[in-house]
Amino acid sequence: MTERASSTDRDVEHHQLLAHGCQNDHFTVPGHPRCPACGEPQEKTLDLTKKTGIVKTWTRVAATPPGVREPNTLAIVEFALEVDTVSMLGGTIEQVSLGEQVRPVYIDTLRDADESVRQGANQSWGGFRFEPVSPDE
Amino acid sequence: MDVAVLGASMTPFGTREPWVRELATDAAIACLDDAGVDPSALDHLYLSNMASGEFEGQTGVMNAVAHDIGAVPAYTQRVGQTSASGGAGLYAAWQSIASGASELTLLVGAEKMTQQSTGEAGDVIASLTHPAEYAHGVTLPSFAGLTARTYLERYDAPRESLAHVAVKNHQNARRNPDAQFQKDLDIETAMSSPVVAEPLRLYDYCPLTDGSAALLFCPVSVAREYTDEFVVLSGVGGATDTHVVHERDDPTWMSAVANSGRQAFEMAGCGPADIDVAELHDMVTLLEILQLEAFGFAERGEGWRFAVNGTTALDGSLPVNPSGGLKARGHPLGATGVAQAVEIYRQLLGKVDGRQVDAERGLTCNVGGFGNCVTSAVLEVAE
Numbered sequence: 132m133t134e135r136a137s138s139t140d141r142d143v144e145h146h147q148l149l150a151h152g153c154q155n156d157h158f159t160v161p162g163h164p165r166c167p168a169c170g171e172p173q174e175k176t177l178d179l180t181k182k183t184g185i186v187k188t189w190t191r192v193a194a195t196p197p198g199v200r201e202p203n204t205l206a207i208v209e210f211a212l213e214v215d216t217v218s219m220l221g222g223t224i225e226q227v228s229l230g231e232q233v234r235p236v237y238i239d240t241l242r243d244a245d246e247s248v249r250q251g252a253n254q255s256w257g258g259f260r261f262e263p264v265s266p267d268e
Numbered sequence: 269m270d271v272a273v274l275g276a277s278m279t280p281f282g283t284r285e286p287w288v289r290e291l292a293t294d295a296a297i298a299c300l301d302d303a304g305v306d307p308s309a310l311d312h313l314y315l316s317n318m319a320s321g322e323f324e325g326q327t328g329v330m331n332a333v334a335h336d337i338g339a340v341p342a343y344t345q346r347v348g349q350t351s352a353s354g355g356a357g358l359y360a361a362w363q364s365i366a367s368g369a370s371e372l373t374l375l376v377g378a379e380k381m382t383q384q385s386t387g388e389a390g391d392v393i394a395s396l397t398h399p400a401e402y403a404h405g406v407t408l409p410s411f412a413g414l415t416a417r418t419y420l421e422r423y424d425a426p427r428e429s430l431a432h433v434a435v436k437n438h439q440n441a442r443r444n445p446d447a448q449f450q451k452d453l454d455i456e457t458a459m460s461s462p463v464v465a466e467p468l469r470l471y472d473y474c475p476l477t478d479g480s481a482a483l484l485f486c487p488v489s490v491a492r493e494y495t496d497e498f499v500v501l502s503g504v505g506g507a508t509d510t511h512v513v514h515e516r517d518d519p520t521w522m523s524a525v526a527n528s529g530r531q532a533f534e535m536a537g538c539g540p541a542d543i544d545v546a547e548l549h550d551m552v553t554l555l556e557i558l559q560l561e562a563f564g565f566a567e568r569g570e571g572w573r574f575a576v577n578g579t580t581a582l583d584g585s586l587p588v589n590p591s592g593g594l595k596a597r598g599h600p601l602g603a604t605g606v607a608q609a610v611e612i613y614r615q616l617l618g619k620v621d622g623r624q625v626d627a628e629r630g631l632t633c634n635v636g637g638f639g640n641c642v643t644s645a646v647l648e649v650a651e
Contacts, residue, residue, distance in 0.1 A: 140399075159512070159515055160400070161398065161399075161400040161512065167510060167515065187418070188414045188415070188417045188418045188519075189414065189417065190410055190413030190414045190417060190465045190466050190467075190468075191413075191463075191465070191466045192405075192407065192409070192410045192413065192464070192465045192466075193462065193463050193464055193465070194386060194387065194390070194407075194409070194464055194465075195387065195405055195407070196387045196388070196390050196391035196394060196405060196407060197387055197388065197391060198405075199405030200405065203404075203405050203410070205404060205405075205406065205410055205413075205414065206414075207414055207514045207519075218514045218515065219400075219514060220400070220401055220404060220406065220513070220514045221404060222404050222405070229417075229421065241403045241404055241405065242403065242404070242405045247391060247402075248322065248388075248391045248392050248394075248395045249395050249402060253399070254399035254402065254403065255399070255403065256403055257403075258400070258403050258404065
């Protein structure tokens with residue numbers, strides 16, 4: 132990983148799902164050099180790797196680009212933080228439903244970079260998908 | 269300096285044999301002919317295009333067009349703002365005239381897409397997304413599926429309401445000889461078409477399209493030296509929303525549409541109640557509804573009713589997408605924002621056969637990404 136790597140790339144390299152926040156407690160996934168809400172540097176992180184979140188919406192995509200699994204089920208999942216919430220997009224490992232509790236699971240290769248329009252070296256290709264949390268857990 | 273639109277043209281949209289350079293050249297020449305203007309008189313030439321390099325390995329199209337139509341040594345520039353490139357070109361053309369930098373500006377929008385498969389073209393378009401989104405294989409249609417589920421659930425809107433948008437825009441396209449789709453659509457067919465991104469189906473989405481459109485601009489103060497038939501570009505606006513779609517507080521609220529619309533209305537000295545006809549960015553049926561709400565035509569959560577109750581039909585109180593929209597006229601990315609203004613120009617001058625509406629002021633809205641960057645424009649009949 133080069134010094135120019137984005138926070139997204141670094142997080143993926145360490146198999147961590149991190150929310151990035153500024154001094155005003157605005158958090159985002161992925162991180163940004165400056166907070167989109169207030170412009171302050173994002174200098175702190177919250178580790179969501181072991182947390183669970185709630186499915187806010189989901190879709191199952193039947194027509195996918197080259198190198199992407201088909202069908203591709205995607206969800207936007209919201210994590211509750213101390214003072215706010217933070218959302219992220221990810222694939223799902225199993226069928227999910229609105230309001231369902233899910234947890235992140237690290238996947239080495241989300242899509243085949245060799246078949247994508249984007250250059251393989253442009254970004255990281257690992258990341259987190261979601262799986263439902265059993266009511267017994 | 270007030271800006272006039274002197275002439276307009278568009279090629280037929282659909283699956284076309286010519287490549288982007290020829291499509292753009294055809295539209296450019298037709299536009300100059302429409303206005304009766306010699307190409308050597310052009311000061312500026314803008315070429316709106318999203319991805320000709322990626323789609324067909326052709327770059328430098330703006331220079332090629334300037335040469336091919338006899339406009340050298342006019343200043344030329346490609347305008348790229350993903351699927352809002354045409355609207356951004358409209359903004360650039362307005363700036364060039366309003367600033368006094370140019371006294372005659374030609375804007376051409378063009379894209380050639382149908383040589384690629386849906387998956388390949390979808391990936392070119394999806395390359396606009398953030399790495400954290402792209403890694404998951406997102407497409408623009410998948411964002412629409414995610415947002416549609418939220419909208420339909422939250423506002424208890426019937427799934428059929430989306431199909432009504434598609435049916436309306438297909439009906440309008442039937443009356444537009446340049447539109448890609450020339451066949452009617454019924455609700456049952458739309459509702460039973462193959463799933464693309466649940467809960468959305470094939471007929472919720474626009475097709476891949478080849479095509480080009482063009483507009484010619486000058487200061488209002490000299491427009492009558494060319495023609496008595498011109499319209500005024502009275503307002504333009506442009507704004508952005510988050511690049512990462514899931515970071516928005518409410519994905520059903522298109523803030524860049526609202527912000528760009530507010531700018532365009534303010535510049536034109538009017539509001540949504542003063543708009544007689546609109547060309548909105550219905551890449552997917554849901555987006556027409558969300559734009560109706562973001563511009564203030566409809567209350568939040570109520571936009572779905574407009575196609576159902578006929579408000580946005582040709583004979584409704586606010587005709588929307590009389591051209592057929594992206595849904596049925598077609599969506600050659602860089603050409604779309606220009607083609608929207610071509611339709612409004614022709615509607616305002618009473619030059620449309622078969623789908624003419626009674627209008628003195630019209631609105632266009634061109635959306636990049638899934639509302640990531642938006643331009644809006646108000647055009648009106650010259651006094």
